[in-house]
Amino acid sequence: MKVVVMGAGVIGVTTAYYLAKGGAEVVVLDRQAGPGLETSYANAGELSYGMTSPWGAPGIPVKALKWLFMKRRPLFIWPLISPTMWKWSAQMISNCNDESYRINKGRMVRISNYSRDVMPDLIAETGIEYDGRAQGTLQLFRTAKQMKGSKADQDILAEYDSPYEVLGRDACIAVEPALAEVRNKFVGGLRLTADRTGDCRMFTIALADKCAEMGVEFQYGQSIRAIAIENDKIAGVDTELAGRITGDAYVCALGSFGPRLLNPIGVRLPVYPVKGYSVTLPVTDDAYAPQSTLMDETHKVAITRLGDRIRVAGTAEIAGYSNRLGPHATDTVKHVISDLFPKGGDITKAEGWTGLRPMTPDGTPVLGGSRYDNLFLNTGHGTLGWTMACGSGRAVADVVLGKTPEIAMDGLTAERYA
Missing domain, CATH: 3.30.9.10 (D-Amino Acid Oxidase, subunit A, domain 2)
Structure with a gap:
């Protein structure tokens, strides 16, 4: 299986690692000159499992x-x-009640605790250093x-x-x-x-190097213009420099910029x-x-x-x-x-x-499948992308590869916004 991952931040790179580990052929696209150069570049450095x-x-x-x-x-x-900003703000305010808070907190803790548990294995497997x-x-x-x-x-x-x-x-x-x-x-x-604690960008760069050793292809400087649809499936990713890049499956890990590509194809996320x-x-x-x-x-x-x-x-x-x-x-x-x-x-x-x-207005990231059988999502982590990266990357990779994730995915997918 060939998987195209859109985004080389900490979310995209961890997803690529687990996909490659699971036997997939992986191509990662990013508009920047290297990994971890946007939101992953200089965040707080906290792996905030307790403050999720x-x-x-x-x-x-x-x-x-x-x-x-x-x-x-x-x-x-x-x-x-x-209108997008004010609608998103209104949705967030609607979550400011006891019932919603407990539901959303439970979903977020499920991911962060899983990430806490699997990250040590990744570090042991790769031996990467990140000022941890x-x-x-x-x-x-x-x-x-x-x-x-x-x-x-x-x-x-x-x-x-x-x-x-x-x-x-x-x-x-x-x-x-x-x-x-x-x-x-x-x-x-x-x-x-x-x-x-640890340096998220240092981690992302080191893990990208390991991914490259595992055969993952990184294409930097590739601005994505659109996601192409044919016969109700993703047919490819259209880039400015390399034209259309195709695969069997696609993962959107573009953070805040995901909606700009997803909205035109009918995948509407409040990110x-x-x-x-x-x-x-x-x-x-x-x-x-x-x-x-x-x-x-x-x-x-x-x-x-x-x-x-x-x-x-x-x-x-x-x-x-x-x-x-x-x-x-x-x-x-x-x-x-x-x-x-x-x-x-x-x-x-x-x-x-x-x-x-x-x-996202409820704080929980959006993981897993979409309305298209071969398009998968790993986005919307807010301030907790570094905290949740390993857990969400592994869970989404399992979904893409047809495996059952080790955590329950209910409440974590785009279906909650249907």
Whole structure:
């Protein structure tokens, strides 16, 4: 079987790996010059198994209004004349209730826990390096109200068997010693002990190299113009440079850009880009730098240690497909790293980045089959593409190859939007 995978981000490359491992002939297409150069390039670096949750949650609409008036706010909404954006926003708001939240959370945890379980096997099989650490995530609370409010999260973590620890100020410092320098700026935290960290792009590049060794063909610089349909099946992928590329099956792993190709052929998915920002800076003193990942609950900013670098990521900006990195776009993430780890890294050498996260209104990605027998989907992971990559890649590869996935696919496919 020949499979054409559209997209060479972490989702497309993990899918290609499992397809090749299963015996398929695989061709991967991407418009960039190499793998992992878009949303996978400089994300937060968190493998957030314990923090897998939909953005559409009870109370979020009220919180979102408050965030819009914060000086260093985690949310920006640009009032575009876009029916697609407003429809997607309305669908997300409709998921902000207890029943929907629990359904969506359960679906997402199913994927992330599976990814957590299969990723170590992939690492053992390939031996790839990606600045990985397994020291958990510390959700840091600046106020007693935040600490008290985390009880609801603790109940859900317990329900889904996600291990955690509730920590006071001194216990937080024991986990992240550099926080002793700013002990007056927080009251405690929630530590998610099963979480891991790592450089998503480094992983994607290394895995793409392994895939190439396994016979996977990567065609870079190939912009896809359209998906061709004949006799109610996918007949090929039309590219600008190489013309039509054909296979027996096709996997769309194009993230936010998937709908631009899928909508014209009648596969309508509510996947919309939510822009995020990050900076990466060198560690200047290990004793004053983070050792794993922290999530600043106030600003919704993640700080992650990646070898001799620190990655700081956050902000949700709803602004269509804009990829502009404005002069003040990274002010919030720079503020948080300077506030919590002022001696840990050199902020003057921070490298800014922005990327488009492919979000669904219910938070759950779209995996598996489509209305066409030979077209398969692996998209809509939002901020959790790195977290869910191995699990969703393996599950989708199984579906393509006619195998029964090791996780139940109900509620994960495009059928939920029919």
